Amino acid sequence: MKLLERFNRQDVRALSKIISAIEDHQNGIQKVLGELYPQAGAAIRIGITGPPGAGKSTLVNGLTHQLLKNQKKVGILAVDPTSPFTGGALLGDRVRMHEFPTTGEVYFRSMATRGARGGLSAATDNAAVALGAFGYDTVLIETVGVGQIEIDIIDACDVVVVVLVPESGDSVQTMKAGLMEIGDIFVVNKADRPGSDKMVAELRYAVRNWKRADQSWDTPVIATEATHDKNLDKLYEAINRYIGHVQGSARFESHRREQIAKKVMAVLQGRFKKEFFDHFNAEVGLDTVVNDIMTGKTNPYRAGEELYHKFEKQKTPSVQP
Numbered sequence: 382m383k384l385l386e387r388f389n390r391q392d393v394r395a396l397s398k399i400i401s402a403i404e405d406h407q408n409g410i411q412k413v414l415g416e417l418y419p420q421a422g423a424a425i426r427i428g429i430t431g432p433p434g435a436g437k438s439t440l441v442n443g444l445t446h447q448l449l450k451n452q453k454k455v456g457i458l459a460v461d462p463t464s465p466f467t468g469g470a471l472l473g474d475r476v477r478m479h480e481f482p483t484t485g486e487v488y489f490r491s492m493a494t495r496g497a498r499g500g501l502s503a504a505t506d507n508a509a510v511a512l513g514a515f516g517y518d519t520v521l522i523e524t525v526g527v528g529q530i531e532i533d534i535i536d537a538c539d540v541v542v543v544v545l546v547p548e549s550g551d552s553v554q555t556m557k558a559g560l561m562e563i564g565d566i567f568v569v570n571k572a573d574r575p576g577s578d579k580m581v582a583e584l585r586y587a588v589r590n591w592k593r594a595d596q597s598w599d600t601p602v603i604a605t606e607a608t609h610d611k612n613l614d615k616l617y618e619a620i621n622r623y624i625g626h627v628q629g630s631a632r633f634e635s636h637r638r639e640q641i642a643k644k645v646m647a648v649l650q651g652r653f654k655k656e657f658f659d660h661f662n663a664e665v666g667l668d669t670v671v672n673d674i675m676t677g678k679t680n681p682y683r684a685g686e687e688l689y690h691k692f693e694k695q696k697t698p699s700v701q702p
């Protein structure tokens with residue numbers, strides 16, 4: 382039976398194989414994704430991001446339980462650091478899957494960043510398409526939390542939850558990290574620790590004075606203790622309120638349109654990049670260029686320009702008189 386047929390019959394092994402093919406950029410996966418894409422649009426994507434040690438994985442677990450209580454099917458994509466030896470995810474076992482039913486309501490996949498900018502795997506968005514097409518109506522995307530501006534998550538999610546802890550520092554440092562720009566909801570986790578009340582108060586002051594693109598949304602700041610399941614119901618309620626808020630306006634559709642436009646550009650960039658480097662390696666080879674630079678025959682800037690123009694000429698058909 383073909384892989385897509387098995388996928389459409391709700392064979393979870395077929396889903397796993399498709400996600401593996403997405404990660405490995407296997408030939409033909411674009412066509413498979415094209416078949417799946419029309420079925421994937423209904424899934425709501427929730428991004429969970431924040432600095433290391435904020436308890437994001439525990440929060441994801443607790444939020445998954447909230448979703449299950451409300452009869453949701455949940456797909457979880459945890460974007461982890463890449464192993465320098467295998468290229469795979471280092472923290473693949475971090476979500477305690479034995480907590481969840483084994484009847485298919487929850488699917489977990491740990492994905493390696495593989496050097497992707499902003500902590501998001503380049504394959505995450507396509508994996509979310511596969512999960513949506515498989516019937517998971519909610520997709521949780523947890524980023525590696527490198528503490529950088531994780532703008533990529535906006536392109537993949539409908540709502541972004543920024544998770545902090547009292548030790549994360551004051552709200553000014555948070556804004557410097559760029560997290561204020563992407564957060565739709567803020568969570569101060571491990572709120573039983575000293576300094577949590579101060580952190581919550583500072584964040585609430587900061588979000589009141591932050592000029593969001595959508596000024597009609599009053600950004601909530603929620604104190605949680607994920608290990609004790611405290612206030613996770615309030616977080617779930619806030620997520621639903623935000624989704625209802627944007628769906629009741631033109632913002633949800635405009636955001637989806639922006640996502641689609643960026644996805645088309647990403648597909649084009651990936652195609653051009655692969656075509657260029659395949660040609661480059663076949664015609665020139667990186668070692669040759671490096672040797673020329675090392676011996677002083679050229680420099681990286683001139684070499685790059687010359688290689689591009691050479692590629693451009695070979696791709697442009699000559700005009701016959």
